[in-house]
Amino acid sequence: MIxxxxxxxxxxxxxxxxxxxxxxxxxxxxxxxIASGFAVIFGITDVLNFAHGIFYMLGAYLAFTVVxxxxxxxxxxxxxxxxVAGLGIAVERLTLHHIYDRSxxxxxxxxxxxxxxxxxxVELIWGTGTKFFPTPELLGGAIAIGPxxxxxxxxxxxxxxxxxxxxxxxLFRYSDFGLxxxxxxxxxxxxxxxxxxxxRYYTLIFGLGTFLAAIAGALAxxxxxxxxxxxxxxxxIAFVVVAIGGLGSFGGSIVAGVIxxxxxxxxxxxxxxxxxxxxxxxxxxxLVLKPEGILGTYEIREQAAKLSYDETIKPVNLTDRRxxxxxxxxxxxxxxxxxxxxxxxxxxxxxxxxVWGIFALSLDTVIGYTGLISFGHAAFYGIGSYAVxxxxxxxxxxxxxxxxxxxxFAAAVAWLVGAISARLSGLYFAVVTFAVGQMLYQLAxxxxxxxxxxxxxxxxxxxxxxxxxxxxxxxxxxxSLLLLVSLYYVTKRIMxxxxxxxxxxxxxxxxxxxxxxxxxxxxxxRIFAISGAIGGVAGALVTTRQTFxxxxxxxWIVSGDALFAVILGGVGTLFGPIIxxxxxxGLDQLLTxxxxxxxxxxxxxxIVIVLFAPRGLVSFxxxxxxxxxxxxxxxxxxxxxxDADSINGDK
Amino acid sequence: MERDPILSVxxxxxxxxxxxxxxxxxxxxxEGEVVGLxxxxxxxxxxxxxxxxxxxxxxxxxxxxxGRDITDLPDYEISNLGISYxxxxxxxxxxxxxxxxxxxxxxxxxxxxxxxxxxxxxMPRLEERKSLKASKLSGGEQQMLAIGRALRSKTELLxxxxxxxxxxxxxxxxxxxxxxxxxxxxxxxxxVEQNLNTVLExxxxxxxxxxxxxxxxxxxxxxxxxxxxxxEFLGVGTELTDKITD
Numbered sequence: 001m002i003x004x005x006x007x008x009x010x011x012x013x014x015x016x017x018x019x020x021x022x023x024x025x026x027x028x029x030x031x032x033x034i035a036s037g038f039a040v041i042f043g044i045t046d047v048l049n050f051a052h053g054i055f056y057m058l059g060a061y062l063a064f065t066v067v068x069x070x071x072x073x074x075x076x077x078x079x080x081x082x083x084v085a086g087l088g089i090a091v092e093r094l095t096l097h098h099i100y101d102r103s104x105x106x107x108x109x110x111x112x113x114x115x116x117x118x119x120x121x122v123e124l125i126w127g128t129g130t131k132f133f134p135t136p137e138l139l140g141g142a143i144a145i146g147p148x149x150x151x152x153x154x155x156x157x158x159x160x161x162x163x164x165x166x167x168x169x170x171l172f173r174y175s176d177f178g179l180x181x182x183x184x185x186x187x188x189x190x191x192x193x194x195x196x197x198x199x200r201y202y203t204l205i206f207g208l209g210t211f212l213a214a215i216a217g218a219l220a221x222x223x224x225x226x227x228x229x230x231x232x233x234x235x236x237i238a239f240v241v242v243a244i245g246g247l248g249s250f251g252g253s254i255v256a257g258v259i260x261x262x263x264x265x266x267x268x269x270x271x272x273x274x275x276x277x278x279x280x281x282x283x284x285x286x287l288v289l290k291p292e293g294i295l296g297t298y299e300i301r302e303q304a305a306k307l308s309y310d311e312t313i314k315p316v317n318l319t320d321r322r323x324x325x326x327x328x329x330x331x332x333x334x335x336x337x338x339x340x341x342x343x344x345x346x347x348x349x350x351x352x353x354x355v356w357g358i359f360a361l362s363l364d365t366v367i368g369y370t371g372l373i374s375f376g377h378a379a380f381y382g383i384g385s386y387a388v389x390x391x392x393x394x395x396x397x398x399x400x401x402x403x404x405x406x407x408x409f410a411a412a413v414a415w416l417v418g419a420i421s422a423r424l425s426g427l428y429f430a431v432v433t434f435a436v437g438q439m440l441y442q443l444a445x446x447x448x449x450x451x452x453x454x455x456x457x458x459x460x461x462x463x464x465x466x467x468x469x470x471x472x473x474x475x476x477x478x479x480s481l482l483l484l485v486s487l488y489y490v491t492k493r494i495m496x497x498x499x500x501x502x503x504x505x506x507x508x509x510x511x512x513x514x515x516x517x518x519x520x521x522x523x524x525x526r527i528f529a530i531s532g533a534i535g536g537v538a539g540a541l542v543t544t545r546q547t548f549x550x551x552x553x554x555x556w557i558v559s560g561d562a563l564f565a566v567i568l569g570g571v572g573t574l575f576g577p578i579i580x581x582x583x584x585x586g587l588d589q590l591l592t593x594x595x596x597x598x599x600x601x602x603x604x605x606x607i608v609i610v611l612f613a614p615r616g617l618v619s620f621x622x623x624x625x626x627x628x629x630x631x632x633x634x635x636x637x638x639x640x641x642x643d644a645d646s647i648n649g650d651k
Numbered sequence: 652m653e654r655d656p657i658l659s660v661x662x663x664x665x666x667x668x669x670x671x672x673x674x675x676x677x678x679x680x681x682e683g684e685v686v687g688l689x690x691x692x693x694x695x696x697x698x699x700x701x702x703x704x705x706x707x708x709x710x711x712x713x714x715x716x717x718g719r720d721i722t723d724l725p726d727y728e729i730s731n732l733g734i735s736y737x738x739x740x741x742x743x744x745x746x747x748x749x750x751x752x753x754x755x756x757x758x759x760x761x762x763x764x765x766x767x768x769x770x771x772x773x774m775p776r777l778e779e780r781k782s783l784k785a786s787k788l789s790g791g792e793q794q795m796l797a798i799g800r801a802l803r804s805k806t807e808l809l810x811x812x813x814x815x816x817x818x819x820x821x822x823x824x825x826x827x828x829x830x831x832x833x834x835x836x837x838x839x840x841x842x843v844e845q846n847l848n849t850v851l852e853x854x855x856x857x858x859x860x861x862x863x864x865x866x867x868x869x870x871x872x873x874x875x876x877x878x879x880x881x882x883e884f885l886g887v888g889t890e891l892t893d894k895i896t897d
Contacts, residue, residue, distance in 0.1 A: 176758055183744045183755050190742045193704060194804060195730035195759035 018148045026154045028261025029161025030220055034234050035241035035253040037212030043248030044185050044205045047107040048427050051114040052213050053235025058084050059214025060221040061126050064133055073136035081214035088210025092203050104427050105373050106610050112560050116603030131226040157219050243431050244286045246296020277446050280439035287432050291424055313618055315492050315574040348473045349589055353582035354480035355541045360565035360581030362534030368572030370527050371507035373430040376437030377562045380410040380532040382554030384539025389549040392459040399464045406540035407533045414532020418525035441554040456550025476545050503527055564606055570616030579617055656681050657808055657839055663712030665702045672698045673863045685840045687850035690860035696843040700810050704736045705729040733807030741793045745786035749777050752785050756803030763803040770799040791822035812843045859884045
């Protein structure tokens with residue numbers, strides 16, 4: 001590979017070089033626009049906006065429609081982004097605005113919900129096909145720049161991108177608005193004490209960030225394709241650029257935008273097989289060497305905003321009668337359902353729910369008990385999946401061996417991730433885990449001789465003790481149930497142990513846990529390895545059942561779904577996330593039969609849960625129990641902050 | 652000599668979530684007066700200021716400013732009415748320049764009592780460093796900047812929370828001098844201090860809090876001669892040695 005690159009590099013002519021440099025510049029401008037909006041929003045409001053790519057995509061589609069209707073590209077270039085900015089403002093006002101005092105995890109989930117909704121709305125309106133976007137007439141053709149004939153539209157993109165970036169910079173540097181938001185990013189309370197209603201500026205910043213995303217989308221439309229995938233691509237770019245440049249740093253996103261734009265242009269030309277991987281390699285290198293990014297500053301903020309878990313809801317014991325009843329019921333279900341076709345499907349679905357229960361359980365040990373926001377748990381799920389698949393194809397189809405290898409690999413990688421990111425917390429942790437997940441995804445895509453590339457590959461049936469075929473529904477059902485119950489037992493034991501209490505101390509305040517003398521980094525590495533191992537079990541099971549694996553198992557959306565499941569069920573309760581995972585995959589499988597756009601509904605559910613029931617489905621049970629008159633000391637409907645009553649009660 | 656109170660705090664109780672930090676605290680500040688608020692660590696001095704400025708909302712009691720009930724107003728509106736608050740941690744914006752910090756002070760209130768030029772003239776050390784980031788300033792300079800920034804905004808009452816804490820003796824004198832100059836402009840000040848000497852030097856009247864309650868109220872002259880009270884509520888001697896902050 002290196003041989004090939006160096007040969008090609010010698011062949012570059014001046015013409016080609018100038019052409020490449022211009023291409024790099026055009027791509028850089030686009031990346032700067034995408035990333036700066038993302039950085040601005042994060043820098044001021046601390047929201048990691050997963051809907052950013054969607055707003056970019058919407059900018060492109062709206063531009064397409066406006067051009068269709070009015071024939072004017074320039075009207076589209078202004079009107080489309082304004083509409084998207086309005087939408088961004090509406091989203092902020094209706095959702096994020098009310099929960100800034102909560103853990104950033106909830107902000108991430110809100111934007112993930114928006115992403116699910118808008119993705120499907122775009123598909124409903126514009127379909128899934130690629131749209132042809134004509135180059136505006138005025139900017140058609142090419143002009144000569146030195147020895148190079150270069151498309152006029154790309155020159156326009158470079159100029160427009162530079163102008164917009166400059167105007168944005170000047171706005172922040174010189175205007176009162178810019179001063180207020182810069183001050184607000186440093187100390188919101190003091191800004192309020194200067195008489196500023198900072199909340200209003202959050203809304204405006206969200207509008208500005210989405211405006212920048214949308215105008216980037218509109219500018220990109222004529223020379224990149226307009227399709228439903230472009231949103232995800234832009235989000236990844238925004239993430240990578242901003243993480244390299246420094247989270248929340250406007251200057252950083254400009255520097256990194258240029259670096260990434262040029263690196264991508266050159267790798268696409270000389271080593272296209274590696275292009276995706278080089279991008280993540282670059283990101284990973286920066287994160288290892290300077291986790292705060294090139295121009296970022298990393299300050300450990302003691303997180304004032306906690307997760308909304310209810311300390312009165314404890315993980316239930318396996319010996320609890322209700323749990324025994326449920327497990328007993330699950331044990332006999334396959335026998336009771338006699339109708340062959342229905343039962344096969346139903347039993348298979350329930351088994352899949354067990355697997356997602358395991359996966360969500362693994363994430364809860366990290367998020368719910370240690371307070372680390374992992375946005376890359378797909379990595380461990382995928383590793384489990386590939387470990388089983390590769391082992392079965394190359395060596396043995398023994399389930400016990402495959403599972404052991406899956407656990408070992410997932411735990412080892414997770415331990416490494418934990419080691420790299422242990423000194424980080426909050427959203428920095430989310431970014432590193434996200435990057436690791438996406439790197440593995442790219443690896444699976446690129447290393448096709450080993451992984452089968454984007455199509456993945458099918459495997460033999462995996463056998464338990466050489467006699468039980470685990471792709472068979474009933475056997476799979478029982479092995480999954482067995483693993484779910486035993487993993488629940490193990491994690492509960494861990495969380496009740498001194499080590500588990502240490503984790504919860506880290507969740508409450510890492511600083512204080514350190515003062516008390518805990519090696520918090522060691523604890524984080526260990527719990528991450530444990531969590532990764534459990535996630536690996538989930539991935540291994542899915543592949544055993546489906547006798548197939550593909551890079552989809554590593555895609556970041558899987559990580560997002562896992563987070564969704566944890567919150568849906570009830571973070572920090574172990575059994576809640578199991579319920580959440582089961583419900584999520586159950587809804588997923590059932591709704592998909594009736595609607596293509598069912599994930600839109602899930603998006604709404606997610607937003608509603610985050611806003612109104614952040615402690616998840618398990619809290620409903622207790623609310624119900626309360627309503628039925630059972631005596632309980634604490635009122636589970638009381639959310640953090642509104643405990644004025646209990647204080648008066650103390651008097 | 653009897654003047655109208657510009658600020659009346661009437662039996663407020665406040666809390667950060669578990670247990671009361673303030674219980675039935677009352678105090679008033681009259682026009683042109685410097686009032687000292689003393690007490691040991693954890694006595695509730697800062698919480699009183701935070702309740703007045705709306706950073707936290709009292710659970711009970713009322714706060715009136717200039718004849719208007721401000722108990723339930725949001726913090727930024729209280730600021731716009733003319734209460735300027737210099738917090739204990741100084742809270743200058745570290746990544747903004749000195750000049751930008753001063754601009755922030757008057758960003759919503761163009762009717763500040765001093766212009767940026769006047770403040771810089773008054774505080775020559777800041778003039779020299781006006782293009783530097785605030786994080787590059789010394790502790791004393793940051794304190795002067797925080798006070799200067801407060802004066803850029805509309806100030807009909809100035810709240811100062813331990814302005815001399817952690818500063819070298821020479822700089823403490825500078826800060827005290829600054830407080831005097833503000834007093835000379837007839838701006839009422841509510842001064843929270845652990846350092847009794849500072850209060851004795853600049854204040855007219857004094858309140859002492861202990862465990863979130865009023866325990867003493869009187870003129871500075873009375874307190875100066877009242878060794879028993881000093882001993883009981885403020886520790887040993889006139890110099891407080893207990894400097895541990897939470």
